[in-house]
Amino acid sequence: MSKQNKNSLSELFGMLFGKHWPVWVGGILLGLLNIILFSIKSPWGASGGITNLGDNLFSLLGMFPGKEVTAVTSSNYGMLVVLIVFGSFAGALFSKEFALRVPPKGEMIKGVIGGALMAVGATVGIGCSIGSFFSGVPALSGGALVFSFAMFAGVIVSLKYLIWEMEKFPKWSTGKSYTFLAAAPEKGRWQIIAGTIVLICVIVIAYTYTDTNPVMSWFIIIATLMGLISQRSRFCIVKSFRDPFMSGESHGTVGVIAGLAVSLIGFTAIKYFSIGDISEVSQRARELTWVFPNFWGKALIGGFIFGLGMTVAGGCAVGTLWRVGEGQIKLWFSLLGLVIFSPVSNKYIVPFVDGILPQSSRFRSYLPDYIGYDGAFLLITLILIVWYVFVKWNERTGKFSAF
Amino acid sequence: MEITMTLDCKGLSCPMPMMKITKTMKGLNTGDVLEILGTDPGTKTDLPSWCAKNGHELLETTDLEGGVNRMVVRKG
Numbered sequence: 406m407s408k409q410n411k412n413s414l415s416e417l418f419g420m421l422f423g424k425h426w427p428v429w430v431g432g433i434l435l436g437l438l439n440i441i442l443f444s445i446k447s448p449w450g451a452s453g454g455i456t457n458l459g460d461n462l463f464s465l466l467g468m469f470p471g472k473e474v475t476a477v478t479s480s481n482y483g484m485l486v487v488l489i490v491f492g493s494f495a496g497a498l499f500s501k502e503f504a505l506r507v508p509p510k511g512e513m514i515k516g517v518i519g520g521a522l523m524a525v526g527a528t529v530g531i532g533c534s535i536g537s538f539f540s541g542v543p544a545l546s547g548g549a550l551v552f553s554f555a556m557f558a559g560v561i562v563s564l565k566y567l568i569w570e571m572e573k574f575p576k577w578s579t580g581k582s583y584t585f586l587a588a589a590p591e592k593g594r595w596q597i598i599a600g601t602i603v604l605i606c607v608i609v610i611a612y613t614y615t616d617t618n619p620v621m622s623w624f625i626i627i628a629t630l631m632g633l634i635s636q637r638s639r640f641c642i643v644k645s646f647r648d649p650f651m652s653g654e655s656h657g658t659v660g661v662i663a664g665l666a667v668s669l670i671g672f673t674a675i676k677y678f679s680i681g682d683i684s685e686v687s688q689r690a691r692e693l694t695w696v697f698p699n700f701w702g703k704a705l706i707g708g709f710i711f712g713l714g715m716t717v718a719g720g721c722a723v724g725t726l727w728r729v730g731e732g733q734i735k736l737w738f739s740l741l742g743l744v745i746f747s748p749v750s751n752k753y754i755v756p757f758v759d760g761i762l763p764q765s766s767r768f769r770s771y772l773p774d775y776i777g778y779d780g781a782f783l784l785i786t787l788i789l790i791v792w793y794v795f796v797k798w799n800e801r802t803g804k805f806s807a808f
Numbered sequence: 809m810e811i812t813m814t815l816d817c818k819g820l821s822c823p824m825p826m827m828k829i830t831k832t833m834k835g836l837n838t839g840d841v842l843e844i845l846g847t848d849p850g851t852k853t854d855l856p857s858w859c860a861k862n863g864h865e866l867l868e869t870t871d872l873e874g875g876v877n878r879m880v881v882r883k884g
Contacts, residue, residue, distance in 0.1 A: 425853045502849045504875040508819040571827055578828070582819020584847050587875025639850050644822065652826055652858055719822050731849070733821045800861070808830040 428660025431638025492632020493730025519718025520742020530707015559712020
């Protein structure tokens, strides 16, 4: 390779991994990848995959017998979750940002509690910050809109709690912490080599599915890219909801709005024209993809609990996964909470909630059925514009920020 | 440059470092210098825009051994 080509390549590498990307770049790229996922099969989701990991864990331990469990390696969404972690791991290694960061004890406890609350919220609400928000809203689901507003309320309550905790019990977030395997400045070349090995492994894993399950190959590659993009742009739903009311910053929110806007265009087209493989499902089933029977009661309860959990944990569904790949041990505990409590909640809490909520508060609400495709598209566009104008105005004036 | 106070955010992940920085900064006087030691890569991105927005001056950002970032801010 000529010296010039080598220089151009290292320039590109430095551009991708030298600094964090603007969140809006991450949002747009994630929105585009989400459209590709939907055109191949169905949109991005995290809680289903996390539940699959939990089901496999319990099955391995011989608990909850009688339940048929799909192996992680055969579950598109189980693999999606695993590969997002791998993608983030690769991104963190390439940028020499990987390190095992062990926080004070109190933070790890908050991690588990946050994860457990997210698990309950996602199983009751049928979807998480991805399935019932980042994918659900562009999927024109009425339940996703309710989930999103409830999640916002949960974030505000939980943020108030965090501020109170910091004032009254500062010791809960202080204490001994440890960092392992960090790359020293000007050193740490091993991280780049390890990142390359991780990417090669991903490509090999994807290749093994090409003959038997090509959809899985696509899911593996897209999930890895999603993890890498999320880590580089620090894309996080909880940040987008919380920061305007904490520091007043809006860049996280703008990134999420950008991703939603891109997905909204793609998803609406896919549903309206029934794009994708509809040989196995009816046109109506294609329209109702990612429109879950959670309107309005289940979405309201689930969204609120999920919002509480993700703020205490400091990471939404995707934010937890990419921080796991980056080596943030607090989020390892959140993921543990999610994985353990998702099947538990499915077995004990969801049937209880279903028992007390009437059918009229847990049905599929597809917005175009009520206001047409144009009305649904305009309604969501309007919400995104109002959200954008609000966070920009609040950033200038600081009217609603806590600090 | 005289450091008025050092804030240890090592091991903490988002949002705790920014919450602690904001709270500590509130208790300082204009011109005081806060040294922050942290390990969350996100703080390196969040801090410059927060300083610019709130009129503080980010004097220094250095990567130390052991994955620790040292950031120094003068209150504006």
